[in-house]
Amino acid sequence: MTDERSNFNRRSFLKNAKVIIGGGAIGAAGIAIRPEMAQAAEAVKSLPKTVAQFRCPVCNKDFSNFAELKNHFKTEHPEHVEPVTTKLNINGEECEVLIEPHWTLQRTLQFKLGLTGAKQMCDRGACGSCTVIMDGRAILSCMTLAVECEGKSIQTIEGIAADPKWRPLIDSYCKWDAMQCGYCTPGFLVSAKALLDKKANPTEDDCKQALAGNICSCGTYPRHPTAIMEAAPIIAKGGN
């Protein structure tokens, strides 16, 4: 007797449920992949070039410029730390944000720039979900103050997802089911990209070492090196 469930797997379930679309996938983390590359590109391009709204973070009153907001702070909220403006280069785009000086890069990406790929999970440098690349190095955005990032070049998963060169990596993650809930996946992909930038054809040990700081509660670990090593030669030839 044929067991109808014998050909049933999570990937085909998701595909039928339209979670996987056109050969690509949308991780539960909300990172758009393949048909949504345009969406990722849009997110990258639509960053605010300058601060448009000078809103007091204490009383929510709006001001027309930064000087007025600072004056307001001095008179109305002398006990609070004044907000600051910071210029950032995210995925090759210059942008400016108004934040409080203690804001992390992760918080700034999420709440000021709408880039939700760098996830806050532990918020203490232990899980890797918030990984981004800064000046070529994978870093934890929850442990990095946004004001420290001025003059640096930041790459997020949105920038990677929007670049066709990296599509094979994302496709390979989908093919090998290297994700379940998907919450950790952006962090893993960013770490994998940082590895492949340095080493075009990594070994399994290279992959394990590069991903050592990324935690996956769903236990997808064995599949990451497989996915990365399969994508590596395609990416080395320029991707597709």
Ligand code: FES
């Ligand atoms: S949220 Fe940054 S390391 Fe966990």
Ligand code: FES
């Ligand atoms: S896929 Fe769920 S936490 Fe990694």
